Amino acid sequence: MEFRELPEATKAIMKERGWTQAQLGDAWGRTQAWVSTVAGGKQDIGFNRLSRLLGRVGYEVVIRRKIDEAEVKRRAFLAGAASVTLVPSAEGNPYRDPDYVGAIAERVNKSLYGSGGLTAFQDADRHLRRVRNAVTGSKDVRLLGAASELARKVSLVQYDACRLPQAQEAGKLAASFARAGQDRDRQVSALNELAMFSCYRGDGRHGEWYARQALTVPGISPASEARASMGLGRALGLLGEKRHSSMSLDRARTIGTDLPDFERVNLTGNVGVALYEQGEWKAAQDTLHEAVEFLLPASPWLGANLLARQVQAALRSSEPLLAAELMGTLSRIAPLVSSARLDGYLTEIAALSTPWRDVREVKDMRQQLHTLLV
Template identity: 35%
Template structure:
């Protein structure tokens, strides 16, 4: 998640350690009602006190630029960044990949950077991380195994974004094994979610459904993870025939949890709900959820924004909504230069192919030309889908 306030930081720390608000209050020396007010944004203690409180649980503030005029320079800066805004203090004597806190930093950094620039520039880094954390499965360092599970899972997501699906699946399987050794149900659920994502489109769709269900069967999950697994179940079912009722049920159950989630988590649920509904033949309803997701991530994550805009455009094509198709493709053309993502490239290619029949309509013609210009794909030929 994007960390822009003390409340966001406290939420990250609670999830990281599996703490309740009461436990966090005890650790930082405050009351549970005070923590609740900070989490809800009703109290802002200021930078000095925020820094002092975070130090009590081993975290510190770091200043990073929030804006760069040149999007290419911004992307390069983010690609070379070595940390996220809230960093744990590391143990100097430990080897990097044997320090659980450091491994968690790597997982957070990989997630943050991918959200900003896409997965393609991060492939070598992701593969390297998987290689180094694999050995954590031996021995009994459960805290390290839990951290390694999260890093392996994030590496799997990077590899999935670049469509290296075989490597992505191996990393996700490693994440699941590490989480099992750690006894970390939350990390196991996230690994199952990632496996379902990787397997949804293709010959393993039924296996994707099973992964989502296994994740949901685990106990002690937070609302965000449970909601994500429910929409993942919906997306996995949506590509199978005759599952519309089950898809809608899973999506509705996920959305019932959204009042308890943060803005970015809610946006992810809405986007995946929209994709599931569109995939099972309900593009009009899917478009409503996708519009909400696009609006929620505009200032948060260029990668998510590009993916959601692309999905909205494809949903509009399915619905034969020419005006929305043109609007969504035009918006996407402004986001594409900010990211380097194989998934985004494939969506763009599909859109240019899928709208060739509308290329004489002025608004669509203009949107196609804009998208082709920024992506490098020509508009005059069909492309094989994948």
């Protein structure tokens, strides 16, 4: 990322790391009030001090000749690439352009969170093959960081399409690019995704290994630590270590209290999934409900997958009428989503609801399921 003004950079650093003004102040050795004046553009701190402070959080100040009008226009195109057609870089191979690769990663991410992995799968897979060829052997730190982000987003698409071997490969590639570029935050993000993929397969041992690897990366941000703690708790639950699992999940939610709303609620939803996998049906229902209410309007894909888990939890706790009520909401959202994971959850709901198939509300729910699955 590049910034022209310190207030813009300050806000972006806090968003990227999931920090409050007080936490950024701790990293800089300053007070929250001082950070607030900087973020508001009310403090001129001087070049040398600016260079030192940004260096503490992994950024640097660069002096260069002003770029020409053509380059400005090209960057403007790339900045809007999530909503318009991407344009190639002036250097011939666009996949060697960090701005271009970063724009693709954002586009893949928007497609995933909007409508699901099956919709984005083919394009995402193609972009990953091309960027792997372009980046291999590169020493360009910015390009490696952008490539890591793209590989991670593609891994999530493949995971949602239930292409788990490909998701694992892409996740490992994301971690490899991040290590080569010495990008700790992206390395931790990739490890957290790998932990999630393992847990989805029911492989608690590998899930635990990846989560613990993420927690040992120096300088881990609160957002990354919360996700790694959640992944560790989920993995330990799969391994039958419920006490230690509960401790890790509680730690994840405690750390996550100060995260931005979307990240905090997404974390809560994943804790609900972990509780479901441990057979804590009522706790899972309550936790998933908290997440679904917020996430459904923001991301139909994410909200629908968590709502399906909530329906499953209601059925497993012998609450078929609640399940049928929730299914009414899900049946309106599911047609907007193209997700192999969601299809799998719906198939499981059909099986779990069989004991109550003669109850009128459940019969209606099963008819809705049949419509969605054909």
